[in-house]
Amino acid sequence: MLDKTKFGWWKSAVFYQIYPKSFQDSDGDGLGDIPGIISRLDYLETLGVDGVWLSPVCASPQADNGYDISDYRAIWPPFGTLRDMERLIAEAKKRGISIIMDLVLNHTSDEHPWFREALRGRDNPYHDYYVWRDGTPDCPPNDMRACFGGPAWEYVPELQQYYFHQFAVKQPDLNWDNPQVRRELYDMIRFWVDKGVEGFRLDVIDQIAKEPDRKITARGPRLHEYVRELSANAFLEPGLVTVGEAWSADPEEAKRWSARDGSELSMVFQFEHITLDQGPEKWDVRPLELVKLKRCLERWQRELHGQGWNSLFLNNHDLPRIVSRWGDPGKYRVQSAKCLAALLHGLEGTPYIYQGEELGMTNIPLALEDYEDLETVNMIAERREKGFSDGEILASARARSRDNARTPMQWDDSKNAGFTTGTPWFFGNPNYREINAAAALRDPESVFWFYRRLIALRKELAVLREGDFALLCPEDPAVFAYVRRTAREKLLVVCNMTGNEQAFAGPPEFASGRLLLSNYEDDRKTPGLLRPWETRMEYLEG
Numbered sequence: 001m002l003d004k005t006k007f008g009w010w011k012s013a014v015f016y017q018i019y020p021k022s023f024q025d026s027d028g029d030g031l032g033d034i035p036g037i038i039s040r041l042d043y044l045e046t047l048g049v050d051g052v053w054l055s056p057v058c059a060s061p062q063a064d065n066g067y068d069i070s071d072y073r074a075i076w077p078p079f080g081t082l083r084d085m086e087r088l089i090a091e092a093k094k095r096g097i098s099i100i101m102d103l104v105l106n107h108t109s110d111e112h113p114w115f116r117e118a119l120r121g122r123d124n125p126y127h128d129y130y131v132w133r134d135g136t137p138d139c140p141p142n143d144m145r146a147c148f149g150g151p152a153w154e155y156v157p158e159l160q161q162y163y164f165h166q167f168a169v170k171q172p173d174l175n176w177d178n179p180q181v182r183r184e185l186y187d188m189i190r191f192w193v194d195k196g197v198e199g200f201r202l203d204v205i206d207q208i209a210k211e212p213d214r215k216i217t218a219r220g221p222r223l224h225e226y227v228r229e230l231s232a233n234a235f236l237e238p239g240l241v242t243v244g245e246a247w248s249a250d251p252e253e254a255k256r257w258s259a260r261d262g263s264e265l266s267m268v269f270q271f272e273h274i275t276l277d278q279g280p281e282k283w284d285v286r287p288l289e290l291v292k293l294k295r296c297l298e299r300w301q302r303e304l305h306g307q308g309w310n311s312l313f314l315n316n317h318d319l320p321r322i323v324s325r326w327g328d329p330g331k332y333r334v335q336s337a338k339c340l341a342a343l344l345h346g347l348e349g350t351p352y353i354y355q356g357e358e359l360g361m362t363n364i365p366l367a368l369e370d371y372e373d374l375e376t377v378n379m380i381a382e383r384r385e386k387g388f389s390d391g392e393i394l395a396s397a398r399a400r401s402r403d404n405a406r407t408p409m410q411w412d413d414s415k416n417a418g419f420t421t422g423t424p425w426f427f428g429n430p431n432y433r434e435i436n437a438a439a440a441l442r443d444p445e446s447v448f449w450f451y452r453r454l455i456a457l458r459k460e461l462a463v464l465r466e467g468d469f470a471l472l473c474p475e476d477p478a479v480f481a482y483v484r485r486t487a488r489e490k491l492l493v494v495c496n497m498t499g500n501e502q503a504f505a506g507p508p509e510f511a512s513g514r515l516l517l518s519n520y521e522d523d524r525k526t527p528g529l530l531r532p533w534e535t536r537m538e539y540l541e542g
């Protein structure tokens, strides 16, 4: 087992993200909850993950599914109690699983007592906890837009002021320039560390140091100063793992974030690779050009090797399902899910698996009126106003809506896929009779067991953890192949990223390599030819 008191243990770890609302209901109210998660810890232990990143479980009016917190020290009642949370932490720890909480530090809910106080008057001590500017109803401070659509300024007539919100109206931005705000947040973090939480995912952390007068949101001038202060005051234990969500990060920035002296965070989520298949907006869907993906991942691998640390992911609660996005959700669903998994888990960094990814779960085909996520709902309204046809809007939503990731977890083929005995809060994917955990556990060739093997390999092979990265055939539009190397070991990862056979000649030295893993049962190795979505990992000593 990993020694989690040591700085850097996460470099050998694999994490699993849970979206609590959609994971497992225990009391029949149709919403996932913490006792439900506890009941599924054995499943996660079987998978072999070292930690769970829990999307927010704190008290919240749920305007953004918990990313709008009204009390940082309480659990949202439908999810359970503080006791349940303590039990989750303890039960997970028994199974070698760390609990990593989601810290939403850029904003609170407008129902947080701080904001309610702030509304009482300009002289209220909490007023300066948020970002205010004077204005008149028809003249906002500037024309900045919120990430979820609409203006970033909301007028409060009683104060004759606007408050700033980078996300929804119900998510007012905290004022990080106020040292009292920062201290409150550090105290709150220590509250959770004292409860046994072993790490944090930091929501939109690159947006905390905003300067709206200069229209700066991400990467404000004081950003790294604040993050270093946060780390020095709140992340005291060397074993705490911290991962920041940083849409603005390039490799140079990521090196700072994941500085090896531990002065900032353990690592960040960057999004360059996962936004390669879109136009100016995420809803403008473009096909993925594999050559671009290779170039992008190669750069991140090369630049951070020995200088920082990568996080590795293809899915999360904000992204559509990767099998539907870059794989084949139809005929080659299983092969393509495994192929994408091998591609990612062969890289240097810490992999994150999003609930259901280990089953090869797919996007859900909803109707326009069925979308629930506020980002999608806002997009539908905005694009209708701009004259897009419903057909175009639906195509975007089906390809990119966050709701694709938020359908209930598919546990078995019983009613509601075993997620709840009540009425689920959101649509389940109709394909649950075929795609579910119980079926996957029974089938040795399932996506689940492939993930388990990948996770185990990271523990077994130093080359997976430490090896450098050399891209093969960079201009090949169909095959993604690379070699990881240490002085003593070599690992070849080959992925045919298409549903057709592809020619591929591996490096000759691997002729004597050992096949560690592949996604075709029979090892019919026609030299120089890869089958549809075929992936292979080959190993060589010396």
Ligand code: GLC
Pocket: 064, 067, 068, 104, 167, 203, 204, 245, 317, 318
């Ligand atoms: C992050 C979260 C997303 C949330 C947003 C605002 O991007 O991942 O789910 O809506 O921040 O908190």
